[in-house]
Amino acid sequence: MARRLSILKQPIFSTFNNHLVDYPSPSNLSYWWGFGSLAGICLVIQIITGIFLAMHYTPHVDLAFYSVEHIMRDVQGGWLLRYMHANGASMFFIVVYLHIFRGLYYGSYASPRELVWCLGVVILLLMIVTAFIGYVLPWGQMSFWGATVITSLASAIPVVGDTIVTWLWGGFSVDNATLNRFFSLHYLLPFIIAGASILHIAALHQYGSNNPLGINSSVDKIAFYPYFYVKDLVGWVAFAIFLSIFVFYAPNVLGHPDNYIPANPMSTPAHIVPEWYFLPIYAILRSIPNKLGGVAAIGLVFVSLFALPFINTSYVRSSTFRPIHQKLFWLLVADCLLLGWIGCQPVEAPYVTIGQIASVFFFLYFAITPFLGKLEAKLIKNHCA
Structure with a gap:
């Protein structure tokens, strides 16, 4: 037993043990x-x-x-x-x-x-x-x-x-x-x-995994x-x-x-399309008639994702307890699927118009995020009052 414990204290094994074996995880992970x-x-x-x-x-x-x-x-x-x-x-x-x-x-x-x-x-x-x-x-x-x-x-x-x-x-x-x-x-x-x-x-x-309830689970963790x-x-x-x-x-x-x-x-192909996993971004690119605007829109996709933690104002993490955000989230999922479908369609009506509307909603989700947290907090306060 003493020999086994001494082996586990070696740097390689201790790192493996701390992060993959004895790593404390919230008990309600799904x-x-x-x-x-x-x-x-x-x-x-x-x-x-x-x-x-x-x-x-x-x-x-x-x-x-x-x-x-x-x-x-x-x-x-x-x-x-x-x-x-x-x-x-x-x-x-x-x-x-x-x-x-x-x-x-x-x-x-x-x-x-x-x-x-x-x-x-x-x-x-x-x-x-x-x-x-x-x-x-x-x-x-x-x-x-x-x-x-x-x-x-x-x-x-x-x-x-x-x-x-x-x-x-x-x-x-x-x-x-x-x-x-x-x-x-x-x-x-x-x-x-x-x-x-x-x-x-x-x-x-460093801070541990989140969990489905979105609450602090530091007192209820298991290996x-x-x-x-x-x-x-x-x-x-x-x-x-x-x-x-x-x-x-x-x-x-x-x-x-x-x-x-x-x-x-x-010989140019009749319809140039990327792999399926690029199609939502490709649809956003095509929705902007200006080339520079399309490139800027692609950059804005990643800027929006980067900014999300810093523009979030909600005190509640899980959408289980955020009914408004929950609806917006599923609309975002549907919107991304729609953009993926638009990305593989010809650049013609009505696909261009649908792609532009879907692109606007994609960015609207991130634009709404800072105000949504404050709105939800206000609704909770009024409900509690």
């Missing part, structure tokens, strides 16, 4: 609190499969598309690696989006967890950049034209816009230099995301193991089944068929 660990599993899957795929990938405009086909056809288990990596990206975003909406519903961004939320927004931004440049690597039609359209948006930035585009391209068009630097960044960024995730967990564990790991394990098994269905039975359902056509700068 299954919604399992998406953080699921996101970590998704990141590990992406890093491991990405490393093995990089061993066979050739970042050259003449060979990239065919190297991906080589992985699929000739490398033993290559098809599994590719499908796990491609569908794993979608699973990663599904898990993170659910994690974010759970945080919005239960007020996990409220003081004293501002840093936890802000680091989460940084991770989301890094994920979007990583996924975008990864989408370019297969060098299919949608990869090439998606890269051309999205990177050219930077030209709308006054003074330095054209310089930024030239730097992103590594020249005067999307070409071999672009593919090389995108491949390098795509290999590097997941490790930066992993580092940011560690900081995210450290910031979370993570053996009580809560079982809930996480159930989520991991369900996630493994969900991912397996896509990998083995519908590996291409979340992708675009045009990306199985080699990139051709002389």
